[in-house]
Structures are given as structure tokens and as C-alpha cells.
Amino acid sequence: MSSKVKKKKGNKKTSQVRPFRFLEKIAIADAAFEAQARTLEELFVNCAKATFDAMVDFKTVTPNQVEKLKLENKTLEDLLFDWLAELIYLKDLKAMLFKEFSVKIYKNENYRLEGEVKGEAIDQNKHELRADVKAVTYHLFEVKKTNRLWKAKVILDI
Amino acid sequence: MQYKMHKVKEGIWEIPKTEKEGMLVPARVLGTDKLVKEMDDGVFNQVTNVACLPGIQKYALCMPDGHWGYGFPIGGVAAFELEKGVISPGGIGFDINCGMRLVKTNLTLEEVQPKLPQLMDKIFYSVPAGVGCKGFVKLTPNQFREIMVKGVDWCIENGYGWKEDKERIEEYGRIAGAKPEKVSKHALQRGMEQLGTLGSGNHYLEVQVALTDQVYYPEAAKVFGLDRPNQIFIMVHCGSRGFGHQIGTDYLRIFGDAMRRYNIKVLDRELACAPYSSPEGQDYFGAMVCAANSAFANRQVILHRIREAFSEVFKKDPQELGLDLVYDVCHNIAKIEEYQLNGQIKKLLVHRKGSTRSFGPNRPEVTEIYRKIGQPVIVGGSMETGSFLLVGTEIAHQETFGSTCHGSGRTMSRAEAKRKVRGSELKEKMEKRGIVIRSVSMSGLAEEAGFAYKDISEVVDAVDSLGISKKVLQLRPIGNLKG
Numbered sequence: 001m002s003s004k005v006k007k008k009k010g011n012k013k014t015s016q017v018r019p020f021r022f023l024e025k026i027a028i029a030d031a032a033f034e035a036q037a038r039t040l041e042e043l044f045v046n047c048a049k050a051t052f053d054a055m056v057d058f059k060t061v062t063p064n065q066v067e068k069l070k071l072e073n074k075t076l077e078d079l080l081f082d083w084l085a086e087l088i089y090l091k092d093l094k095a096m097l098f099k100e101f102s103v104k105i106y107k108n109e110n111y112r113l114e115g116e117v118k119g120e121a122i123d124q125n126k127h128e129l130r131a132d133v134k135a136v137t138y139h140l141f142e143v144k145k146t147n148r149l150w151k152a153k154v155i156l157d158i
Numbered sequence: 159m160q161y162k163m164h165k166v167k168e169g170i171w172e173i174p175k176t177e178k179e180g181m182l183v184p185a186r187v188l189g190t191d192k193l194v195k196e197m198d199d200g201v202f203n204q205v206t207n208v209a210c211l212p213g214i215q216k217y218a219l220c221m222p223d224g225h226w227g228y229g230f231p232i233g234g235v236a237a238f239e240l241e242k243g244v245i246s247p248g249g250i251g252f253d254i255n256c257g258m259r260l261v262k263t264n265l266t267l268e269e270v271q272p273k274l275p276q277l278m279d280k281i282f283y284s285v286p287a288g289v290g291c292k293g294f295v296k297l298t299p300n301q302f303r304e305i306m307v308k309g310v311d312w313c314i315e316n317g318y319g320w321k322e323d324k325e326r327i328e329e330y331g332r333i334a335g336a337k338p339e340k341v342s343k344h345a346l347q348r349g350m351e352q353l354g355t356l357g358s359g360n361h362y363l364e365v366q367v368a369l370t371d372q373v374y375y376p377e378a379a380k381v382f383g384l385d386r387p388n389q390i391f392i393m394v395h396c397g398s399r400g401f402g403h404q405i406g407t408d409y410l411r412i413f414g415d416a417m418r419r420y421n422i423k424v425l426d427r428e429l430a431c432a433p434y435s436s437p438e439g440q441d442y443f444g445a446m447v448c449a450a451n452s453a454f455a456n457r458q459v460i461l462h463r464i465r466e467a468f469s470e471v472f473k474k475d476p477q478e479l480g481l482d483l484v485y486d487v488c489h490n491i492a493k494i495e496e497y498q499l500n501g502q503i504k505k506l507l508v509h510r511k512g513s514t515r516s517f518g519p520n521r522p523e524v525t526e527i528y529r530k531i532g533q534p535v536i537v538g539g540s541m542e543t544g545s546f547l548l549v550g551t552e553i554a555h556q557e558t559f560g561s562t563c564h565g566s567g568r569t570m571s572r573a574e575a576k577r578k579v580r581g582s583e584l585k586e587k588m589e590k591r592g593i594v595i596r597s598v599s600m601s602g603l604a605e606e607a608g609f610a611y612k613d614i615s616e617v618v619d620a621v622d623s624l625g626i627s628k629k630v631l632q633l634r635p636i637g638n639l640k641g
Binding site: 022024025027028029030055056078085091095097131132134140141 | 200229232248252289291292344347348352359360403404407410430568570572573599605641
């Protein structure tokens with residue numbers, strides 16, 4: 001029996017949650033970001049958005065192709081690492097940039113993720129490209145739940 | 159800075175092993191007072207973390223271009239004994255065998271300048287760069303596996319190189335011990351279409367001119383191919399692309415589990431490691447060699463495309479244009495090398511992450527054509543400030559496990575650089591200074607602005623004063639291709 005991870009209820013009317021921001025004082029040659037969200041699923045989505053925001057201006061990407069993925073790992077940290085690593089792998093394998101992400105996370109013995117991502121084949125003439133992300137690192141990697149929010153810190157190798 | 163540090167001698171600072179619980183050896187940070195003072199805290203945290211890894215010998219080191227990385231600092235060097243010491247992907251980097259390649263020409267600035275825009279257009283077309291770029295060589299999985307084992311030999315056999323290129327590459331472009339069976343399907347699929355591509359970030363291809371008034375060691379310059387004023391060279395900076403990145407990712411996971419089995423604890427998960435002699439350590443070494451050989455092949459195919467581009471623009475054979483390889487160095491790698499420790503010659507596993515091998519004259523590992531003078535050391539600077547060619551020394555063998563700097567080293571985050579300058583402004587400014595830019599990404603260009611880096615002259619002066627390599631000549635960019 002698997003049960004959906006319980007969502008933390010937030011007061012949407014009182015505050016806006018900034019989905020992610022890049023950090024400037026750590027790992028300066030790479031791209032460090034902090035993401036936050038009211039739910040775990042949203043946190044995974046925001047981390048994926050930060051990862052692809054490092055690579056492309058989303059305004060130039062049309063989400064016209066869908067990819068699906070399923071992942072499983074023992075801890076939430078490892079599942080988030082796998083999720084981002086798999087998206088970076090798919091970016092090279094399919095030569096695609098992703099813009100829209102949706103995930104469902106289940107917990108039984110392990111954490112399981114079912115994700116659907118939408119994006120477009122890379123077109124260097126159409127897309128306003130930024131820096132390619134080589135990999136996710138475990139340096140200062142963190143997933144935590146505060147009173148109100150889920151938060152993650154990730155450093156991407158550029 | 160939270161650690162106590164003392165100066166061992168001019169240019170070498172030491173953090174004693176009493177400064178952090180678990181340090182097995184002291185940490186040494188190299189550089190002038192100014193360079194060391196300006197290094198970010200990450201360098202000192204990371205180099206002392208490295209000093210805690212099992213089997214480390216003598217010191218954990220950071221070169222003068224050091225800055226905050228992940229796992230090891232960039233500029234990090236550490237040597238481990240083979241029996242009980244570890245191997246760590248975080249001590250090599252995801253971009254396995256990222257390195258530099260320098261090519262000479264018989265052309266001068268005066269001959270190239272009128273055709274420079276045309277030449278840069280042709281190179282931009284011939285050497286794919288940026289996010290999502292694919293190479294022109296179409297490979298089957300078996301051909302790719304052959305590349306993992308043979309490296310540059312595969313390229314030469316298949317018409318992408320000259321036989322004399324081989325003797326001008328570290329390890330002759332082919333490291334022994336590749337294990338393609340230890341490479342995941344993910345890694346193979348990710349890398350198969352990227353042979354001959356530059357990538358992005360700080361990777362570049364530059365057309366450069368050797369500054370006649372900046373030749374510091376004329377004898378070595380001559381041996382390395384400098385034979386006329388204002389001579390044109392080409393410099394390439396790139397690595398093993400998605401293939402190496404995936405191998406790094408795969409083994410970071412595998413080593414995370416292995417550490418529990420071997421009861422190894424590290425201060426940063428990115429330092430995940432396994433004993434070199436363990437099955438996991440051996441598997442990673444074999445897979446890492448596959449990526450290293452594919453990186454040599456990647457830079458070789460790029461050289462092939464450069465030769466074609468020059469030949470087409472200047473309407474002469476590449477041989478006639480003197481497009482000879484000067485040398486190719488790795489700066490993200492682990493290799494087995496011999497050092498004298500406590501009066502005995504020992505084989506050690508030397509990790510270099512953002513550091514170049516710097517072997518001096520008469521070492522058997524140095525290719526015969528350069529053995530009398532020492533191994534060329536190629537140090538890439540920012541695209542605005544220029545680069546240097548140096549030569550290895552015996553002092554490096556004694557002081558730094560045969561290692562020196564690899565570049566100028568960042569001092570500013572990518573985001574801050576982008577806030578300070580727009581890519582289009584920077585392009586315009588550089589073109590006014592006579593540097594022709596071809597870039598897939600304007601924001602990527604801004605991130606690599608010269609002011610985001612340390613002063614390369616200060617870095618190479620530091621390694622020259624320390625004697626761990628000697629300056630040979632300086633190169634100034636006139637054409638820059640970025641991903």
C-alpha cells in the first residue's frame with residue numbers, strides 16, 4: 001500500500017513563496033540555488049525549474065513534447081538528486097529543454113516519484129540559451145521542511 | 159578565515175592537521191599573499207576536508223588559481239596510496255579529463271587578421287558549441303566503446319588525426335585500464351552523439367597570437383614551435399562532455415553506498431569515495447579512463463575540424479599551414495604516478511581537479527620530443543586577458559606531486575558577472591579591441607567576462623616564482639568561440 005505524502009497546508013492568500021533564487025556567494029564557478037515551496041511536489045518542480053532556468057530563458061521555449069519518468073530511492077535527498085540528474089540526462093539524450101514539470105511523490109518502503117515534463121527540442125536559433133548544466137552535485141545539498149515550507153539547496157556543476 | 163595558517167616559505171601556506179578534526183595530513187595552499195588572502199572560504203574548508211580522506215599522503219594541496227568547487231576545491235591536488243587510499247569522483251570533477259590543447263600554425267597575425275571574421279564563422283560552424291550541441295561523427299555503440307579504450311588512436315585510425323599528433327598528448331592520448339563494461343547505458347547514450355563538441359560554461363576555442371615581447375624562455379618556446387614574430391596559435395578548452403558527466407554522477411551514487419560498506423566517513427557528500435583497490439574503486443577507475451580517453455578523442459576531432467576550417471579559409475593543406483599540435487594536457491583526472499616518499503619510490507594515485515601535470519626535463523613519462531626541456535603546461539586565461547604556455551619542472555615533482563595551476567580561477571559568481579555586463583556590450587567592447595567573438599549564448603559570454611577571474615599574470619607568476627613550472631610565453635586572443 002502506498003500513500004501520497006501528506007501535503008503541508010499553506011495560507012496562499014497571505015504570502016507569496018519565491019520558487020527559487022540563485023545564490024551568489026557559494027561555489028562561484030557553478031550555479032547554487034535555493035528553492036522553496038509549500039508542498040514537497042512543488043519543491044521538486046521548483047528545483048527542476050531552477051535547473052533549466054540556468055540553461056535557457058523559459059520565454060523562448062514552447063512545451064510541445066512530453067517525457068515521463070519514474071524514479072525510486074530511499075531518502076528524499078537522494079530522490080531529488082535522482083530527479084534532477086535524470087532531467088539533465090534527458091536534456092542531452094533527447095536534446096531537449098524542459099519548461100513545465102509535474103510530479104507525484106509516494107512513500108511506501110522507499111520514496112517513489114512519477115513525473116511528467118514538457119519541453120521542446122533544442123534549437124540554438126530559437127532558444128535564448130544560457131550555460132549548460134553538467135551535473136547535480138551533493139556539495140551542501142539539502143532538503144528540509146521548516147514550519148511552513150519545504151526548502152532545498154542545490155549546487156549544479158556548470 | 160577560520161583556520162590558522164602559517165607560511166612555510168614564500169608562496170606556500172600550511173594549515174596544520176590540528177586545525178580540523180579528522181585531518182590526516184596538513185593542507186597547503188599555494189600563492190602570493192594577495193592571491194591567498196583573496197581566496198574564498200570554500201577553498202580552505204574544502205582543502206582541509208580533502209586532508210581527512212583515507213590514505214592521503216604528505217599534504218592536501220590547492221594551487222594559486224584555487225577557488226570554491228564541490229568536494230575538492232578547484233585547483234585541488236591530493237595523492238593517495240594504492241592499497242588503503244581512496245579514489246573520489248569529487249577529486250576529479252564531473253568533466254573527466256577536461257583539458258587544454260594548443261595548436262601552432264605557420265601563419266602570422268598580419269596574415270590571419272584580414273580573414274579572421276570568415277575564419278571564426280567557419281570554425282563556429284565546424285565545432286558545435288553550447289547547450290544541446292551534437293557532433294558530426296556518427297558512432298555506433300561499439301565504435302564508441304572502441305574510443306573509450308583507444309582514445310586518440312581511434313581518431314588517427316579513422317582519419318581524424320595525424321600519427322605525429324599522438325606524441326604531443328599527455329599519456330599519448332590513450333590511458334591504459336579502460337573498462338567499457340563498467341560504463342552505464344545512460345552514460346553511453348548521453349555521450350555518443352557529442353564527439354567533437356565544445357560544450358559551454360568556461361569552455362572555449364580561441365585563435366591567439368604569441369606576443370613577441372612576452373617570450374620568457376626562448377629555448378623552450380622554440381622547442382614548442384615558436385618560430386616567427388606574431389605567430390598564430392589555437393587553444394581549445396573542453397572535456398569529456400555528457401559522457402564524463404554521467405560517469406561522475408553514476409559513481410557518486412555507487413560510492414555513497416560503498417562508503418557505508420567500507421566504513422568511510424567524509425565531511426562533504428561530494429567527497430564520496432571508495433578504496434582504490436576495492437571492486438568499486440577499480441570499476442570507477444576503469445570507467446573514468448573511458449571518459450578520459452573519450453575526452454582526448456573529443457579534442458582530437460575538434461583539431462581535425464580546425465584543420466579543415468583553416469585549410470578552407472586559407473586555401474592550403476593543413477600540413478602546409480603548419481597546423482601541428484603543440485600539446486594536450488588533462489586538468490581533471492586521477493593517475494597513477496611514482497614519487498619518492500620517505501626514501502622509497504612509491505606508486506600513488508594523484509587526483510588533480512583543476513590542476514595540470516607539470517613534469518620536468520628528463521622524466522621518462524614526458525614525450526621524447528620534449529623530454530630534454532620538460533612537458534608543456536597550457537594555462538588558459540579568461541577570454542579577455544589571454545593565456546600562457548609554461549613548462550614543467552623537477553621542483554613540482556618534489557613539492558606538489560608534479561602539479562601546477564590550470565587557469566586563472568574565478569573570483570566572481572556567474573550571476574554577479576551578468577549583472578555587471580551584458581553579453582552584447584562585452585562582445586562589442588572585445589570586438590573594438592580586435593577580438594572576434596562567436597558565441598551561442600550572450601548571457602554565457604557575460605558570465606565569462608575577464609573581470610570575473612583572477613589576474614592570470616599573477617597566477618602564473620606565483621607558480622613561476624615557486625618553481626613548480628616556468629613561464630614560456632604569453633598568448634593573446636584575437637578570436638573566441640564560446641558555447
